[in-house]
Amino acid sequence: EPEVTQTPSHQVTQMGQEVILRCVPISNHLYFYWYRQILGQKVEFLVSFYNNEISEKSEIFDDQFSVERPDGSNFTLKIRSTKLEDSAMYFCASSIGEMGEQFFGPGTRLTVL
Amino acid sequence: GENVEQHPSTLSVQEGDSAVIKCTYSDSASNYFPWYKQELGKRPQLIIDIRSNVGEKKDQRIAVTLNKTAKHFSLHITETQPEDSAVYFCAASDQRAGNQFYFGTGTSLTVIP
Numbered sequence: 001e002p003e004v005t006q007t008p009s010h011q012v013t014q015m016g017q018e019v020i021l022r023c024v025p026i027s028n029h030l031y032f033y034w035y036r037q038i039l040g041q042k043v044e045f046l047v048s049f050y051n052n053e054i055s056e057k058s059e060i061f062d063d064q065f066s067v068e069r070p071d072g073s074n075f076t077l078k079i080r081s082t083k084l085e086d087s088a089m090y091f092c093a094s095s096i097g098e099m100g101e102q103f104f105g106p107g108t109r110l111t112v113l
Numbered sequence: 114g115e116n117v118e119q120h121p122s123t124l125s126v127q128e129g130d131s132a133v134i135k136c137t138y139s140d141s142a143s144n145y146f147p148w149y150k151q152e153l154g155k156r157p158q159l160i161i162d163i164r165s166n167v168g169e170k171k172d173q174r175i176a177v178t179l180n181k182t183a184k185h186f187s188l189h190i191t192e193t194q195p196e197d198s199a200v201y202f203c204a205a206s207d208q209r210a211g212n213q214f215y216f217g218t219g220t221s222l223t224v225i226p
Contacts, residue, residue: 003156004156031212033212033214035214035216041218042117042216042217042218042219043157043202043204043214043216043219044216045213045214045215048211048212048213055211055212056211056212056213058213091156091157095212098208098211098212099145099208099212100145100162101147101159101162102147102159102212102214103159104149104156104157104158105156106155106156107156
């Protein structure tokens with residue numbers, strides 16, 4: 001069964017550094033998402049992406065964040081200048097359409113020191 | 114925006130007993146309610162979902178009920194087994210463009226053999 005994949009599984013970075021989190025959505029899916037989960041807190045929506053543009057973004061998704069689909073398979077989340085509070089598990093998800101089930105990746109644990 | 118509350122945060126049951134997890138939501142426009150199961154170290158996976166045009170849905174030992182008037186929905190697991198032990202997340206969405214999911218805080222279910 002096809003699955004969403006994410007790399008790396010764990011990323012450690014210094015405050016102020018840029019990080020890129022990578023995701024490969026399920027191949028026939030058209031809608032892509034990033035969520036994050038700070039330890040012990042809710043899974044929070046960051047951004048949704050369709051047809052090479054952002055569909056919706058949350059208040060969390062400020063100018064430090066950007067997303068890109070650089071080729072036909074990858075979907076990336078870039079954080080330009082990481083802060084301590086960016087430490088969280090970041091989940092990528094994809095869906096066939098804009099309604100219904102979203103399939104989640106295994107997550108990337110980002111630790112900002 | 115939407116706010117989803119989930120209770121309890123932890124739940125322990127004896128194998129064979131039933132488990133019930135409850136969620137409330139605030140936005141009456143929400144019309145899609147998925148439940149995800151996340152085993153330790155693994156990705157969240159959809160186990161059941163319900164749309165606002167039905168009040169109950171069942172899939173083997175798992176059922177979900179929805180009360181639109183009261184804005185709450187519940188997950189029911191009958192005849193629990195040790196492999197049901199996991200964190201369960203409820204979510205709500207109004208399925209607009211962007212298809213943002215609003216998650217609850219999760220319930221850690223432990224089934225004691």
